[in-house]
Amino acid sequence: MKESIKVCNRCDLSFPLGDFYNQSNTKDGKGNYCKKCKSEYQKEQTKMLKEKNLSMYLLRESCYAAFERGKPTYKRKGYENVRCSFDNARSLLEALWNDETFRNEWIAQTDVYVANNNIYKYRPTLDRINPELGYEKGNIRMLPQYINVSRDKAVC
Numbered sequence: 001m002k003e004s005i006k007v008c009n010r011c012d013l014s015f016p017l018g019d020f021y022n023q024s025n026t027k028d029g030k031g032n033y034c035k036k037c038k039s040e041y042q043k044e045q046t047k048m049l050k051e052k053n054l055s056m057y058l059l060r061e062s063c064y065a066a067f068e069r070g071k072p073t074y075k076r077k078g079y080e081n082v083r084c085s086f087d088n089a090r091s092l093l094e095a096l097w098n099d100e101t102f103r104n105e106w107i108a109q110t111d112v113y114v115a116n117n118n119i120y121k122y123r124p125t126l127d128r129i130n131p132e133l134g135y136e137k138g139n140i141r142m143l144p145q146y147i148n149v150s151r152d153k154a155v156c
């Protein structure tokens with residue numbers, strides 16, 4: 001049996017297929033960057049996003065945290081019945097970012113946050129309008145961190 005080798009599109013080195021992450025939308029089912037390059041690439045992307053679009057970066061962080069909190073395995077007190085109705089953090093992020101009203105409020109609060117030297121209490125956060133309900137369409141709005149915590153629940 002011939003061993004499968006693949007050339008990384010980034011560093012141009014050859015590796016066994018096991019050194020590439022699975023990716024469903026490629027011919028061989030593997031990504032085009034080796035694992036090391038892929039991880040470097042993702043770090044660069046995150047850094048770039050943070051510099052170029054802080055607002056979206058903050059929302060992405062919040063969405064990933066919200067999605068974690070919505071998992072049935074998340075056991076922190078007060079979150080037992082909090083669920084996220086989205087399939088993954090990415091689709092939660094997309095739904096919120098594509099909502100013009102939400103996005104404008106999020107960006108406006110990011111500006112306040114930056115104008116206040118990134119003091120945490122001014123950071124935009126995801127608030128569940130009805131705390132009995134989870135992270136689902138129609139129940140999420142932006143609140144600055146200090147108003148959100150004053151509603152007496154954990155925040156992300």
Ligand SMILES: [Zn+2]
Pocket residue numbers: 008009010011012013033034035036037038
């Ligand atoms: Zn590589």
